[in-house]
Each structure stands twice: as structure tokens, then as C-alpha cells.
Amino acid sequence: MSSDKPAVIIDNGSFSIKAGFACDNHPVAMFRTAVGRPNYLHGSYGKEPYDVFIGDEAFARAEDLEISLPVVNGRVVHWDNMERILHHILYKELKVAPEDRAIMLACACTTPLSEKLKFCEVIFETLNAPAFCVQPQGVLALYGSGSTTGISVDLGYATADICPVYEGGLLSYATMTNNLPSSAISVFIKEMLAERGIHVADEVPNDIRDNRVYITKNSAMSKKNYYEKYVLPSGEEINICNETFMSGELLFQPDLVAPERTDIMSLQGAIVTAALKCDPELRDDLYKAVVPCGGMSMIPGLGTRLQQDLEKMTQKTVNVMSSDEGYAVAWLGGATFAGMSGTQKLWVSKKQYEDFGMKIVKNKFM
Template identity: 55%
Template sequence: MSFEKPAVVIDNGSYSIKAGFACDNHPVSIFRTLIGRPSSLNGSYGNKYYEVYIGDDALSQDNLELSQPIEKGTIVHWDNMERIWHQVYYKELKVAPEDRSVILACGSNSNMEEKIKCCEVFFETFNAPSVCIQSQSVLAMYGSGTTTGLCVDVGHDTTDVAPIYEGKMIAYAYINTGLAGSQISDYLEKCLSGRYILSDFKSPLDYESIKKSCLYITENCAVTRNNYIRKYKLPSGEEIDTSNEAFMASELIFQPDLVKGEKTGFVPLHEAIVNASLKCDPEIRKEMFEAIVPCGGLTMIPGFNNRLQVELEYCLSSPFNILSSSEQYAVSWLGGATFAGLSETMKIWVQKKQFEDYGGRIVRNKFF
């Protein structure tokens, strides 16, 4: 099977959707995975006409009830997810879905029922000619030029450490640390609201913006604070000092119990990587360490890769290699674009006729 037109590649992230074509080296569109409806409806969505706002548009409007269709890597609201995919095809990529095969990057913990439902939507609603579903962790390896290694996906509401061997995830060795971007946002909010009277500001604090502009990670946490002053400028022009919060929030990734001052149940990232590798067969651990692939939005925090290198050097006696990239936030999407172009992966795709004939059975056979 070969594609007459480049396949559509969609990375279904909890925080943002990345979409584009398999012929490109960067997503065409990246927007928030959000649906906004007027809060005045009070859930009575079918009774009268109303406008639905999608993605970043939902954030720019007032008095909206916001919904995230993906939570912790799992699709929880299918109608809203379908609207987002509709937005991808018709407004972002401007292509007819029946003309393009599609590859979906799903969460590492996505179950078979979710994959079958995705196929139903794309075949029956969008009339796609063929569909392929792979985990974000697997595709991140392809996006880094390998098929075996440890994927470290630090996202908005999950942090997944997934060993991948020859393009397949070793499910029994998968570890979720329990801490991700949403917990860091909560920590920032708690600390800043405790230090400032937020009602005194003319503009509300945007904690996601503070994360992007202020956070950093040092190789050695015993640093001179004067070298790391961080200030955040509000839209109103007011400035607040976020030096302490920016430092401590990032340290949560590697020292959650120390930062919180209590037992959190979160697994430090470097420990999760070591534990995941120890769950794998000893014969393949050396190969795993040859490609440790960080991906996800939080891995773009300045200093992340250097700190991970330092922490793993303390934990591991064997050599290892971190495959860093300037586009770690999109490496899973890039892997999907690479995967769609490989002739040896064509047998994994599900054709529309196959799904009509065999239903969920063909999905179980292809995407085990």
C-alpha cells in the first residue's frame, strides 16, 4: 500500500494538539486541546443554538465552560474530541478527511477500547481511507531516529517513562511518575497566591505563561540565588518576583518530597527511568541506555537535559546516551510523520474495508 497524498499526522496531547502532513518536518498547526461553550447553558447543550469555541479561541473568550476531552492521556469526552478533529481537518489543515490516511499518536496508557473507538470515528464519521494508531512513546523513538530506547515523556498531566524495543512498548516496564505540568501549575498558584494578594493586580496571573517564561533547572540545586532572578511582567505592566517559585517548581520533577516537605507519592524522574530499565530483561538494558529520549513540553525547560544527565550519572554505573532535540515538544509528531513514510510499516495500517468487514477484531490484531 502506498499513499497517493501525504497522510495526516495528529498527536493527541492532553494540553495541545499537533497536526500536519507526513511530508513535512514540522506540524502545520498546534493549538490547545480545549472546547468552550457558554456557561449560561448550564449543560443544556441541545436546546438552542450556541457557538462552540475550540482551542486557543476558547481561552480568549469570557464566560465559557471549558472542557478538556483528553485527561491523563485518555480520551474522556468523545463528542468534544470529534469537534477538535473536525477543526484539524477543515480549519487547520484545510483538507478533506476522505482523501487522506491518518496516523494518530495516543497516550502510552491508551487501551484497546479507545483505539477501536478512534477507528470508528475516523472511518464512520470522517470516512478516512486508512488509519494507524501508535503510542506517543513509540513514535517519539521514531522521531529520534531509533526504534529501541527509553522514552521520557513529560507532559501536561502525565509523565510517562516507557521502554521501547524494536518499535514496541514493553508494557510491564512502563512507569507513570504521578507528577506532570498540571501539578507544577498548582504548586505555582499555591505559592504565588500565598505571597501576593492577587486581587490587588489589575491582570490575573497566567500560570501557564509563568511556566513558559520563568522556569529553569540548574545542574546543581545549591546555586547562588542572585544569578537566577526571575521576574514576570503582567499584561498591565506590573512586575512580580517569581525567582523562588520558578526554582522550586522545577525541582519538583527531581525532588518532589524535598520541595513539598512531605511524602508526595511522586516518583523522581531519574528514579523512574532507572526503575523502568530494571524491569526490562538484562539482555536489552544496554540497548535501552543507548537512546534515552526526552519529549513533551516540560522537557523544554532550560537546563532540563543537563540536569537529567547529572542525576542519571549518580544513579547508573553503565554508560547512557540522552538524545536531545531543539523540538522535544513535537518529537512524537515528528515520529508519526517518519512512521507514515516507512514502507515496512504499511502492513500495520487498518483499511476502511477491513474495518467494515472485521470491526474491532482487525484493530486488536494490528494495534496490540
């Protein structure tokens, strides 16, 4: 890298963005990946000055703002707003000048090269950073867990990717998805409540998903006399026993819980399928480090159940490396990666970008 100061690490997610420095063990800033502009603009930028709100602040003023989500399903769909968020991170959240800091970006495993090239353009030409590196979140999650070989299970808001990684390199041909991100869990909870005649805003199923859903080691446990109280915003008290149990079970037995959803693959089935796409001699090493990450990876009981079901399917010893801070594992991996001397060849400097243009970017970030 071109700078002696700690690099800025940015984990760019569809739901939230995390940012901090390579010298830290936790992100400095975490907020919703969203930009809010006044309603009266009707999607235009306007000719007069106006206030722009970023992240959680935008949602706090949602009634007066038009909210834009620049990252949808792991893809950047609005580059002007993405630039606005990057500018906010550097100047407002981290309080650093981008000219003094190398920047690392964690992106989805399926991010196309065209998007990486566009990020390089923004980082070097707009922000004028001295160096830039982009790495898949799945690879960085392995680094964050202390491994370079294994299977990253990224259970994010809009994507659920299973990414085999060997010696720090993503095996992109074996990447899988189980088609069940956390947003789909919220939809499932909302539908279950609606079947009981309980119609709620999106905040309620999101809260149940994040704070009440759990996974049991034995899915045949008795539910007799089990009651899970939940108080709706209206003050009404309801029993969400079925929703909290079945939502977790949906990850492991989708054919039983939601037989009409034929596109969902069980989590353990998707992991085994990804491993089977790899060379046979790699599989034992991959199973030594199965790393759940993303917000949904912190559901109570997920790690224990996943290890149990994987060992039952594969008849092999499997090591599931769960974390109490699964939402930040990929970011932590980026901080670890940026501090390793052996990874410096994977960075692109501003001078290289100016001398070789997109050619050097393609060579390093393909």
C-alpha cells in the first residue's frame, strides 16, 4: 500500500454498511445502506441546495424523505448514492481524508468485474485514494475466523451465499446459494401472522427474526405448554411460538416447512453441494472451517444444528466456527487481510491505475 496510515476497511452490504480501520478489532461505524432526499424533489436532484440524510438518520425521517437503497441483492444500482455513502463514511464517520488512506472494500462473492471496475473509478478519480483493494466477503470471512481454507456461509439480508475458499482464493465455480436470505425469513413470518389474521408493518417480522427466532438441535421437540409472548406496537399481546420455531426450521427443512417454495435448498444441502463441486482432495480441508457470517448467522442454535446435520450428511468431521459477532466477521477479515504483508501484491495503487488503467484492475480483481 502507498500509505503508512491504517487502511480504511468497508464491508458493503445490502442492508448495512460497516467501516473502520485495519488497526481496529471492530468497525467504527455501522449504519443502514440508504440515502434519503426530500420528497418534494420527486427523484430529481433539484436546482437549490437541500439536505441529504444517510443511513439510520434517513429512516428516522422517512415520512419527509424519499429513501434510496443503492445496494440491492448485493449489486450497486445507484452509483451517485453509493458515492454519497462513501463520502459520508470517510469525512463524517471516520473523519479522515481519502487522499491519505488506502481503502479496502468487501463485496459479495458474485459481484461482477464491471462493478469492481466502477468502484476503482470512484475510489481513484473521485476520492483520490492512494491504493485500493476489493475482496469477496466470503474470502474475508475466512480470514476473520483465522483460516484461509474453508467454506464461508454468508447469511445476509438480500443474499445467502455459500462460498468455498482454498488458500485465500475464492472457488467461484463452486459458489452456491440456498435462496433464503434474512429478508425472505421476514416475509415468511409476516405471511404466517397474516394467516392468523394478524396484519403488521415490516418492523414487526424484522424484530421477531432478529431477536426471537431460534433453532433447536432436535426438531422433534415437544411444543406442549410452550408460549412465546410478543407485544405488538398496538399493545396487543400475541403468541409467536409457531413463528419463532418454524422460521428457524425453514433453514434446515424447507420442504417440510414451506413445501410450496421449491426454490429453497436446505442450508446443509447447499453447503454439501458446494463442497461436492470442488476437487475430492479438497473437501476434508474445506469441512475443517465452515464459517457462518452475516446477520442471520447469529440465530441461537444455528452453529450446533448446522454441524450436526453436516456430519450426518457427509459422515465426516465438520468444524463450524460460529461467532457472537457474525455480522462483523467479514469486516474483521478485511482488517486482518489489510495488515498482512503477503497480500500487498493484491492492492492496486493510484500510480498503477494511472499508468495501466483498467488493465491492471482486471489482472488483480478478476
